[in-house]
Amino acid sequence: MEIFTRHKRxxxxxxxxxxxxxxxxxxxxxMAYVSILERGVNGGVEWGNFSFDSYVSFIFERDLMxxxxxxxxxxxxxxxxxxxxxxxxxxxLILGFPTAFYIAMQPQxxxxxxxxxxxxxxxxxxxxxxxxxxxxxxxxxxxxxxxxSVGIQTGGLDILYTPYAVSIGLTxxxxxxxxxxxxxxxxxxxxxxxxxxxxxxxxxxxAMTRIILPLAAPGIVAxxxxxxxxxxxxxxxxxxxxxxxxxxxxxxxxSQFGAARNWPFGSALSFVLLAMVLLAMLVYSLKFKKMxxxxx
Amino acid sequence: MKVDxxxxxxxxxxxxxxxxVFFAYLYLPIIVLLVLSFNENRLATIWTGFSTKWYSVxxxxxxxxxxxxxxxxxxxxxxxxxxxxxxxxxxxxARGRFRGEGGVAAMLTLPLLVPEIVTAxxxxxxxxxxxxxxxxxxxxxAHTVFCIPFAYLPIRARLxxxxxxxxxxxxxxxxxxWQAFKRITFPLLWPGILSGAMLSFIISxxxxxxxxxxxxxxSTTLPIYIFGMIRIGITPEVNAIxxxxxxxxxxxxSISFLIDRVRY
Numbered sequence: 177m178e179i180f181t182r183h184k185r186x187x188x189x190x191x192x193x194x195x196x197x198x199x200x201x202x203x204x205x206x207m208a209y210v211s212i213l214e215r216g217v218n219g220g221v222e223w224g225n226f227s228f229d230s231y232v233s234f235i236f237e238r239d240l241m242x243x244x245x246x247x248x249x250x251x252x253x254x255x256x257x258x259x260x261x262x263x264x265x266x267x268x269l270i271l272g273f274p275t276a277f278y279i280a281m282q283p284q285x286x287x288x289x290x291x292x293x294x295x296x297x298x299x300x301x302x303x304x305x306x307x308x309x310x311x312x313x314x315x316x317x318x319x320x321x322x323x324x325s326v327g328i329q330t331g332g333l334d335i336l337y338t339p340y341a342v343s344i345g346l347t348x349x350x351x352x353x354x355x356x357x358x359x360x361x362x363x364x365x366x367x368x369x370x371x372x373x374x375x376x377x378x379x380x381x382x383a384m385t386r387i388i389l390p391l392a393a394p395g396i397v398a399x400x401x402x403x404x405x406x407x408x409x410x411x412x413x414x415x416x417x418x419x420x421x422x423x424x425x426x427x428x429x430x431s432q433f434g435a436a437r438n439w440p441f442g443s444a445l446s447f448v449l450l451a452m453v454l455l456a457m458l459v460y461s462l463k464f465k466k467m468x469x470x471x472x
Numbered sequence: 473m474k475v476d477x478x479x480x481x482x483x484x485x486x487x488x489x490x491x492x493v494f495f496a497y498l499y500l501p502i503i504v505l506l507v508l509s510f511n512e513n514r515l516a517t518i519w520t521g522f523s524t525k526w527y528s529v530x531x532x533x534x535x536x537x538x539x540x541x542x543x544x545x546x547x548x549x550x551x552x553x554x555x556x557x558x559x560x561x562x563x564x565x566a567r568g569r570f571r572g573e574g575g576v577a578a579m580l581t582l583p584l585l586v587p588e589i590v591t592a593x594x595x596x597x598x599x600x601x602x603x604x605x606x607x608x609x610x611x612x613x614a615h616t617v618f619c620i621p622f623a624y625l626p627i628r629a630r631l632x633x634x635x636x637x638x639x640x641x642x643x644x645x646x647x648x649x650w651q652a653f654k655r656i657t658f659p660l661l662w663p664g665i666l667s668g669a670m671l672s673f674i675i676s677x678x679x680x681x682x683x684x685x686x687x688x689x690x691s692t693t694l695p696i697y698i699f700g701m702i703r704i705g706i707t708p709e710v711n712a713i714x715x716x717x718x719x720x721x722x723x724x725x726s727i728s729f730l731i732d733r734v735r736y
Binding site: 182184185186187188189191192193195196197199200201202203204206207210271272274275277278279281283292293294295296297299300301302303304305307308309310311312314318348351367380384405406408409411412416425426429430432433439442443446449450453454457 | 505570580624
């Protein structure tokens with residue numbers, strides 16, 4: 177059954193696809209092109225002058241004699257981004273799995289309310305969310321006060337503008353992405369399998385590790401990817417909670433279009449980030465398909 | 473709390489405390505921000521008494537109001553264009569497979585996949601090259617792109633949940649396509665359309681990164697304005713304006729979810 181005939185459907189779909197193609201597809205292609213151009217003398221780019229300098233300068237820099245020297249500054253920013261994203265993913269899993277589990281064991285009616293509660297912060301402004309953490313974490317802020325009131329004098333927590341603060345903020349920002357897919361897999365879980373495990377003498381730990389965790393694995397993988405990927409591209413959290421001192425990839429990219437004015441280098445970094453994201457999604461979708469097939 | 477004894481997951485202890493920690497972590501910052509926005513003290517984090525004066529200060533600030541107006545213009549324009557395009561696309565995509573469907577679906581959700589900063593700078597470069605002046609128009613164009621999937625997904629979900637027999641019946645009873653749309657599809661679809669539109673609106677209103685890069689002088693949006701204020705320091709004005717943003721988002725999302733639950 178079709179609502180519309182074939183060629184009418186084409187015209188219905190066309191505007192949205194053409195719009196996205198023109199204002200997102202083309203810009204991405206152009207960005208890839210700019211990344212292999214030469215940097216203009218006063219910023220900007222030299223159109224038509226090709227150069228791989230942007231990709232080379234990711235690891236090397238030229239000294240005054242025009243020799244290439246290894247420079248690990250940018251590499252460090254990439255490694256830091258990966259490290260923080262990995263840490264965030266682990267923290268989100270530690271908090272997210274029990275929560276998804278908790279929601280899945282609620283009576284049917286109450287589950288939707290909990291899911292709604294999990295998603296609300298996601299829809300609030302990201303600046304506001306990070307600002308709220310600045311209020312909590314700063315010296316003389318609420319957490320400082322609470323610690324002081326139970327007799328722990330920190331003399332200033334000194335946690336704001338550190339990687340720890342960035343990690344707390346990132347976990348806070350992307351937590352819902354971990355809970356939702358895990359919940360989706362736990363919700364579908366056939367309760368009879370767990371009953372059977374208990375009937376056959378499994379203790380809780382066995383039932384958890386042998387039945388529940390393997391069946392929740394697709395949700396856990398999906399959650400980990402949904403947290404890790406946007407974390408890699410985080411811009412606001414390192415800017416606010418890191419105080420601009422702990423750059424992640426996005427901040428480095430942003431600075432190439434601000435003070436540093438190196439568009440080809442910024443484009444190259446963006447292209448690398450985009451490639452990593454798309455590759456991760458591709459691997460995931462292939463792997464996920466396989467997991468789904470294995471399960472059935 | 474009432475326990476669903478039939479659910480074997482209940483046998484696992486130690487889950488509840490973790491869930492409590494989770495929800496405390498999720499809501500503590502929001503509650504603290506809301507409470508502190510009513511603090512009369514100039515020092516933004518020490519409670520001394522209840523007052524709404526910072527809200528009046530913020531609401532009397534012309535720069536802030538101008539930024540809020542820009543944000544509204546952008547969000548409304550982007551929402552209208554995106555929802556229109558997304559509704560058409562969802563109707564075209566629903567039911568009946570076709571060659572290249574996977575590619576088209578990927579294109580429609582591409583904006584959700586690409587990191588914001590990449591979208592921002594790619595769009596910025598594109599606008600500079602084709603000569604679009606950076607300002608309200610450039611921000612509206614860029615916002616429309618990422619609003620399309622947010623509008624598309626709820627509309628598509630609603631369409632997929634519709635009983636195809638209804639359209640068949642309309643066809644059997646000699647309704648033409650337009651009549652079938654007006655009398656059957658649209659009355660069933662509008663909650664999805666409205667829900668998608670509201671999500672687009674809130675996503676556009678909240679966007680910071682893309683507006684920050686593709687905007688220009690005179691197109692300061694509310695989030696850009698707030699960012700500037702936060703950069704200067706933690707003040708009661710920022711508390712009040714942040715709390716306002718928070719409340720607007722929560723109200724909108726709640727309404728959107730309620731509408732989406734309207735039954736077929």
